[in-house]
Amino acid sequence: MPDVIVVGDGPGGLSAALFLAKNDMSVTVFGQDKTLMHKAMLYNYLGIPKIAGPLFQEISRGQVRRFGGEIQAVEVSRAEKGAGGFAVETADGQRHEAEYLILATGPSNPLADSLGVAKEADGLVADRYGRTSVAGLYVIGWSTRLKKIQAIISAGDGACAALDILSAKAGEDIHDFDLIEDEE
Numbered sequence: 001m002p003d004v005i006v007v008g009d010g011p012g013g014l015s016a017a018l019f020l021a022k023n024d025m026s027v028t029v030f031g032q033d034k035t036l037m038h039k040a041m042l043y044n045y046l047g048i049p050k051i052a053g054p055l056f057q058e059i060s061r062g063q064v065r066r067f068g069g070e071i072q073a074v075e076v077s078r079a080e081k082g083a084g085g086f087a088v089e090t091a092d093g094q095r096h097e098a099e100y101l102i103l104a105t106g107p108s109n110p111l112a113d114s115l116g117v118a119k120e121a122d123g124l125v126a127d128r129y130g131r132t133s134v135a136g137l138y139v140i141g142w143s144t145r146l147k148k149i150q151a152i153i154s155a156g157d158g159a160c161a162a163l164d165i166l167s168a169k170a171g172e173d174i175h176d177f178d179l180i181e182d183e184e
């Protein structure tokens with residue numbers, strides 16, 4: 001059983017998965033790479049002068065996998081909260097369970113509705129770490145910012161949620177810092 005299930009494989013979900021996998025949490029991402037990033041040509045992702053959305057997605061998926069994150073190309077059709085965490089059902093009829101659930105499903109979010117996440121005009125309600133009123137359930141990215149969204153914002157949201165989960169597990173605040181000299 002993974003520690004964390006991430007539903008959605010755009011910049012938000014993949015960023016959360018990268019931080020979690022890199023810090024030794026087991027994480028499974030569900031998504032079929034259908035993000036609208038495939039239409040985007042990015043000139044506004046800080047640190048990258050220009051990149052086509054499909055290449056961004058390919059690199060990001062590879063980064064997650066290199067650190068041991070699993071990506072399953074299947075849609076999640078149901079999600080529920082149970083005693084020890086969350087369970088999701090995929091379109092192929094499989095059931096998967098995890099302690100934490102991150103929903104990063106873009107502008108449409110029926111799974112969050114079914115879990116009782118509050119909504120306002122600009123999307124689902126979450127705090128700045130993506131925490132919802134449901135313990136252990138995070139919503140991030142486009143779903144929470146329907147009117148003003150950029151890829152880098154979703155990626156930042158994913159990082160925030162991951163650091164919050166890592167900190168909760170460790171019982172102390174966690175950063176993910178690496179040093180230049182460690183490369184040498």
Ligand SMILES: Cc1cc2nc3c(=O)[nH]c(=O)nc-3n(C[C@H](O)[C@H](O)[C@H](O)COP(=O)(O)OP(=O)(O)OC[C@H]3O[C@@H](n4cnc5c(N)ncnc54)[C@H](O)[C@@H]3O)c2cc1C
Pocket residue numbers: 007008009010011012013030031032033034035036037039040041042043044045074075076077104105106107111140141142143149150151152154
């Ligand atoms: C035409 C266009 C051009 C754009 N250009 C730029 C740009 O130049 N720069 C920029 O910063 N942003 C741009 N954007 C915005 C950018 O695409 C979004 O900011 C970004 O995709 C948001 O990322 P996200 O991870 O929050 O959501 P998404 O990218 O929408 O990812 C959500 C993913 O979850 C998947 N999913 C949904 N439900 C389920 C489910 N039940 N089970 C499994 N998977 C599910 C979806 O298929 C999708 O792959 C553009 C958008 C469009 C439409």
